[in-house]
Amino acid sequence: MKKWQIAWRNLMRRKMRTFLTILSIMIGVASTFGVLAAVDTAEEAFPLYLKEAFSKADFTIAGTDTYFSEDVHRQMSESQNYLSVAILKENAEFVTEEKGISAIQKRVVITGYSQLDTSVTGFKVMKGDLKADGAVITDRTAKVWGTDLGDRITFDTDLGVKEIEVTAIVRYTKELMGPSSWNMAKYHHWAVAFPLPVVQEWFGQQGNIQGIQVKADNPTQLDDVEHELAHLVKSHTGLYMQPIVVNFDSVFKDLNTFFLALYIAGFLGIALSAFIIFNSLYVSVKERRNEFAVLKTIGYTPGQLQGMVLTEVILVAIIGTVGGLIAGFGLALGLKQLIFMVYGVQSSSSMELGTGFMVSAAAGLVVPTLAAWYPIQQVGKVSVIEVLKENKAGAQGTNKWFGLLGVLLIFSSFFIKHLLLVLPLMIGIVLLFPYLFKLFSLLLKGFYSLVFKFSGELAVRNLNRNISRTSITSVILSLGIAMIVLMSSLNSALLQSYEREIHKSYGGNLDIMFHHIEKEDLEMIKNTEGVADATTYSLQGIIWNMEGEKRLLPIFGVGAEWIDRFQLFTVSSGSHSELIKNLKSDEIILDETSFEVWGGKMGDTISLDTLEGEKSFKVVDVVYTMKNSGYSAFMNEDHFKENFGVKFERNALVIIDEQTSPLQLRENIYDRFGERIEEMWGPEDWASMVGSTITGAFSIVNVLVILGIIVSGIGITNTLMINILERVREIAMMRAVGVTRGQIIRMIVLEGLGIGLSATTIGILFGILLIFLTSSFVEVNSLTFEFGVSPIILAIIFLFGILISLISSFTPSRRAAKTKLNEALRYE
């Protein structure tokens, strides 16, 4: 026990440094724990959530015409091994007293369900009753509409104004996806659920439905149910059945890159604390050389001395790890929320803490011990004679082999085509840093003596006196800066590429999805004010059979006569229309994302569910598109309709004329077609939606990196504190011979600033190198980004680095100014 007491007492002799060391271990452990737990939770929860959000049902039955008879559903209801719900969707306009709301913002899709309280809809009731025969709305909609349970809501339909009571408010769900504000309603319609008979009556569709959703009672019975449904569908004309499949790839495509970036940021946290521990211990050991020498003369063995220091390290590590795990739990919760928010996932799933806890606890205990290894070796080497000799003040040597190894590591990272190249590059920079710092200090010297004169000259000299300490401190900050440069540039580069690509392959300025399209509609669209040109097209999700697994592939039916004007994809060579014209009935074009997911070769075939069962289609080309965020296929429209029994088109592409704004165009279209419009999306909506996801994801990584930069701020404070403690007598002498407090403060602040300047400058250069290296291979959504650096981002980061170093110098400089002058006259 006594051993621990001595260790504790030694730690308490330098409270500030011990505190900072513990704090840095805490931050390292917390960031590791937080990242691992949050990512594990997300990886676990996302697929489950998707399954829940998009495929509560297992199969859907639809007709080749807009409506089919309710009797089909009546026949099914007898069945014992599955649940079925009939559905009818209609459009209406919400009647509200809210001022300044245009017609377009009042669009509502009303879905009638034959039964509202089933697992097919999975509504989670917050207030009211699903069996009460009234309207069901989400809490989000209720809030914007200012509607509560029992209120009556009014809708304008083709058959007049109708009214209904709200009898249930449910938690926001994908089934009733709607805008979060009146403003967002310009882009997306509202959604409410009614009992089926009410919708049939309101819209004059008695006896008609649009679809049936089917869910097997038991997952093991899926095959039986599929058989039964196939049989049923065959006995009716104009009906078809599709399994509901979720495509994780298409929804969360960039997730893995994002998670990797998070991991690297978390790793940075623990690496930073390792540096700080190394730094404090190294200095602490140097400081106590006399003490160790004395202990040796009275008979302590090197092993005993090392044991003593090791005990201190372990004590600090335990305290820091425990604290870090607690803080990390909080961080994990916060990160999880952020990640879920960014990806629009709602889930009440529990946290996956196991792995994160174990890894970070182990790291918190092992990393400090490893970082302490070298300093502890030094303890054993303290030589009595050397200490008793006069301490020669010469510059410390830097190890040339380390520098060489650093160059090799940096060089080797040029050949790694993976984000993990960050690791050898980082280690290389760390090893090379003392040399880089020496170079930089030449510049700094000129700058400082010119601008700051006396204090500046002193500061540069002081930084060079302890070059290894200075560079370790500086490299910590520099790594954080490099990471943030990479992340920010990646972010803005991706945003720009996305935006450009979305516009290039959107097929126009507006994509309108109608409830259904009638013959005269295309002419009407073309005659609408603000429309320069228009076309209609067909789009349908088709079941793709892949090695026993079913996926949903959205296929566009493309017309050779319009594709050159409405480009839905980009081709590498030749014209769009030639490509489409030459397609045979069993030929298909994939986009890059689906091609990659598939993993096959050009000329191979894929198997799709057609009206006549499974059929092979030959992949004849790969094109690039960002339409619906990529992941789709293209066929000649005639062949498409033939093969899949698609009788009607629901989408129209519009090219805007030059004088009209996108919003004005929407208003004009809506005035013409009213409730028949389900959705209208322009490329700018996609760009902003995708953009906010990307920016959100990057902000999370940046939060972690900024945490790292704050840790390095602690490192700067730590180093400056050590510097002034070492130089107490010197500072006192300077004060004695007439150097003012202000000059001393300036000197210390300039030392901190020098560390900050070198770290930000070298870090930014290193960051640019990282961008250059990663830009050759990093792909998000099959989009590579071009090498480019925004000077504004760099300027902001530079200022941020400088600010951190100035803040970190504040306390040490005040402490230095308070140095007691009589220290100058004290000699041991």
Place this chain on the structure above:
Amino acid sequence: MITVSNVSKVYSLESGDFHALQDNHLHVRKGEFIAIMGPSGSGKSTLLQLLGGLDLPTTGQIVVDGVEINTLNEKERTLFRRTKIGFVFQNYQLLPMMTVEENIALSLNANNAPKAKSKSVVKQLLSDVNLQGKELAFPSQLSGGQQQRVAIARALAMKPGLILADEPTGNLDQKNGEDILRLLSKLCKEEQITVVMVTHDRQAALVADRIIHVRDGFIVEETHKGGYRNEEMADSLA
């Protein structure tokens, strides 16, 4: 040059107040060479600190060169030290990362003196202390005696009227010690600089015009050159 009246210095320690100096009087004329002697811990350095304005007396008044030090604020005292007083320390206290030239010019630079001017001043000072040509050497390349001479040159850079030296020969061998004493003595005689030097060494004290003996915080006696002692002298000069 210096008038010390009723000066006491009390350090507050955890174990209670410690009276390092108690109700002392002292008068030093311009151009005088004073040696302060006394056992270790008797308050010699404390007295020197008070004379140099490094610290303030708990009670009493100190006037140096017509300026009452107690009434100056922190900044004024710093500038006072910079321009009016030169310090010489036992362990030289040269900045290891700076050249001899830069060390000597420390207070000149702190005062933002033009480079050309400080260069010529340093050159003159180096020849005064007999270290011509050592401008670009680093302190670690010099012997102890040479380092102390650099320190004296540094103390002289602003042409102060008073040099305060705390055991300047304490770390030196006899020969080098004598060189330093001769240098200080010469400055005193030729430049009319007042020197107050703390020393342990009876031999060293003999170069002084007057020796002040301190014991347990009291100035107990004075010895004048020529062996004349007068214990009441200090009081009567107040």
